Amino acid sequence: MIKKLIDGYCQLISYLIAAALAVMVVLVFGNVFMRYAFDSGFILSEELSRWLFVWLTFLGAIVAVRDNGHLGTDMLVGRLGPLGKKVCMGLSLVLMLFCLWLLFKGSYDQTVINWETTSAVMEVSMSWFYASGMVFSVLSAPILLGNLWRLLSGQIDDEHLLLMQESEDAPHGDAGKSH
Template sequence: MLDRFERGLVAANRWLLILLLLAMAVIIFTNVVLRYTTGDSIIWAEEVARHMMIWVAFLGAGLALRFGGHVAIDNLHRAVSTRAARAMRSVVVLGLSAFFIFMTYASSDYVWRTRFQSTAATDIPISFIYAAMPVGFLLMLVHLLLIARSYILEGEFERSEEIDGEAAGSL
């Protein structure tokens, strides 16, 4: 059951990112073509693309965490005994979990405080754009909890044919 949930979550997360990136690319491409062919541009294109980029960053952070794509210094836990390494990785997981929980709460409060503001060009509520923060931090927490056991015991992240976490982290 948990394995099915995990596969579904990862697939939904990936497809949402793909669709957002595709829509963003189409909007920007269309805007550039219109600007150079007609001299006019889409008024809302830059604003919507920026907001989509915010959502992509926060939704993609959980997948990057899951596959080891975030910057990390792992020399120390590789240099000590297995028991000490597991203890260090446990502290890392607990620290990250506490940070993600705090940031989910703090960013939810921020979303609540901006609920009456709206964007200039599209009149979209600012809270909708800022909602990417609590959603992203909650997703990072879920992804972390799903890989925590293998990370703590073996120091390994999830493996994927499509995503190379080490290559992504070294960019």
């Protein structure tokens, strides 16, 4: 049930990422065309593209957390036995949860500090910009907590004790595949 919920919100996030990327492409190339053809451009193109890029990055990182798609190295962990791998996985999950807390706290503080500050061109509260870190933290935490629960309850077999992929392990066509 929880896995279906996480898969569902990751699918929704993938659609949001695609939409943000499409809007960015239209804004940037439209602005380039307008500058060359008509010697003018979209005023908010650069700022909105920057905001979308930040949100796209954080949303994409959520999907990468779910797919264990962040690059890493297993030079040390790969040499350990099953118990050592489990300890390292548990430790890494706890450390990632701590990092999520730090990111959430920092993003929250920046959101509060910038609540009254507006962006230069769009005149939107800068808190929306900094809220991307909070959204990433809140939506990534259940994934990591689920992995930690699966580890502690013995639901992870020895083959799946590594939480990352080597760059050679993921062919380019595998990017959207769920694991």
